[in-house]
Amino acid sequence: MLKYFVSTHRTQGDRVNDSNSIPGTELVDLPGEYHDDPDSPICGCARSFAGITSRQTSTTAEVVATDMTAAQYIGRFHAGLLALGWKDNVETRNGVIDAAVELLLLAAMWPVGTVVERRGSEIRVLSFPGS
DSSP: OEEEEEEOOTTTTSSTTOOBOOOSSOBEEOOOOSSSOTTOSSOOGGGOEEETTTOOEESEEEEEEESOOHHHHHHHHHHHHHHTTOOOSHHHHHHHHHHHHHHHHHHTTSOTTOEEEEETTEEEEEEOTTO
């Protein structure tokens, strides 16, 4: 079983600047940061995950597991970026692999059902399963 992150509404509201504009449950990515202040009232990039197809954001993500393979997971990331107009070249493919592997390694650290938040370059646990 492959563990990875999806958007979630669980624990939303624990922080006053929590938000989730992702429709439904979607695979998430870590968008680039334009600044390093996760509490900025102007921009939420340092506290958000981004849906790989909707490109909407959420301040929380949940660890799930399915029988998807790592290759399929990477393929979904790649397809999401191509749908946004990214060029299909070596740089894009290498960036997709790097981002996907980073997220898979992070998700593998926690049990299914764990809810996390992003605070700048840190991913922190908000809730473990059953808590």
